[in-house]
Amino acid sequence: MVDVAKLxxxxxSKQVKGGTQDLATMTKGATAATGAFKLLGAAAAAxxxxxxxxxxxxxxxxxxxxISELSAITGSTGKNLDFLREQSLEIGRSxxxxxxxxxxxxxxxxxxxxxLLESGAALASxxxxxxxxxxxxxxxxxxxxxxxxxxxxxxxAGAEEAARFVxxxxxxxxxxxxxxxxxxxxxxxxGAAAAAAGVxxxxxxxxxxxxxxxxxxxxxxxxxxxxxxxKLEADTDQRLRPSVVGLGTALENLAAQNLTxxxxxxxxxxxxxVTASTxxxxxxxxxxxxxxxx
Numbered sequence: 001m002v003d004v005a006k007l008x009x010x011x012x013s014k015q016v017k018g019g020t021q022d023l024a025t026m027t028k029g030a031t032a033a034t035g036a037f038k039l040l041g042a043a044a045a046a047x048x049x050x051x052x053x054x055x056x057x058x059x060x061x062x063x064x065x066x067i068s069e070l071s072a073i074t075g076s077t078g079k080n081l082d083f084l085r086e087q088s089l090e091i092g093r094s095x096x097x098x099x100x101x102x103x104x105x106x107x108x109x110x111x112x113x114x115x116l117l118e119s120g121a122a123l124a125s126x127x128x129x130x131x132x133x134x135x136x137x138x139x140x141x142x143x144x145x146x147x148x149x150x151x152x153x154x155x156x157a158g159a160e161e162a163a164r165f166v167x168x169x170x171x172x173x174x175x176x177x178x179x180x181x182x183x184x185x186x187x188x189x190x191g192a193a194a195a196a197a198g199v200x201x202x203x204x205x206x207x208x209x210x211x212x213x214x215x216x217x218x219x220x221x222x223x224x225x226x227x228x229x230x231k232l233e234a235d236t237d238q239r240l241r242p243s244v245v246g247l248g249t250a251l252e253n254l255a256a257q258n259l260t261x262x263x264x265x266x267x268x269x270x271x272x273x274v275t276a277s278t279x280x281x282x283x284x285x286x287x288x289x290x291x292x293x294x
Contacts, residue, residue, distance in 0.1 A: 137173050155194075197230075208225065228276055
């Protein structure tokens with residue numbers, strides 16, 4: 001007779017043995033997989049470290065190249081160049097720009113306003129303001145640097161006025177309808193005439209924003225504003241001359257005369273009638289916006 005109890009024990013022993021062998025196989029597989037993952041992790045870490053080292057090397061070369069170009073453009077050497085290098089690194093640490101981009105900003109400002117080359121501190125001061133404008137208004141660094149440098153030149157302002165100019169430009173783009181790029185183009189054509197007529201930077205920007213709201217932007221607005229300022233400044237009526245009463249007041253005084261389209265055309269010419277009409281319809285807006293920008 002077959003001993004059922006012994007058979008069951010033998011069967012159970014085989015099952016246990018088979019299960020143990022399966023478990024051992026699974027354990028070996030898991031151990032192998034873990035080893036593979038560790039190898040992959042190590043390889044990924046090595047690759048990541050390699051990429052980081054490559055980036056650091058590339059950034060270092062780019063920065064060294066930028067500093068060399070900065071030295072060539074500004075003529076800075078020795079301690080002066082070391083100062084600009086440290087300033088570039090500081091901008092790289094404290095803003096969204098890299099140190100290389102900061103060095104590029106120094107070059108742009110130096111090109112736009114060469115008189116700053118006489119003082120590394122002044123150059124650094126204006127450059128930092130241009131960087132603030134680029135970040136605040138979300139424009140490219142070249143546009144910001146050119147706008148700040150050119151504006152300071154047109155209105156005969158020094159490095160100490162850079163912060164004020166940047167605040168006006170940033171506030172204008174926020175409160176008005178003209179972007180930094182458009183305002184820059186408008187100022188390029190009207191800034192010199194405005195400054196010559198005693199129109200302040202705030203007031204010129206306010207007029208540009210008013211024109212933009214009326215559909216006249218960029219170079220078109222600048223050319224139109226320049227012609228209006230020159231026409232008003234040549235008027236025999238002192239109440240209409242910007243150099244005497246300011247641009248905003250001059251426009252308000254002229255608007256109070258309720259001129260017809262024919263009279264406006266006769267006074268400012270066919271090419272200036274649209275610009276003049278836009279400014280006269282919004283004469284009070286120019287004064288209000290000037291106050292806001294100030």
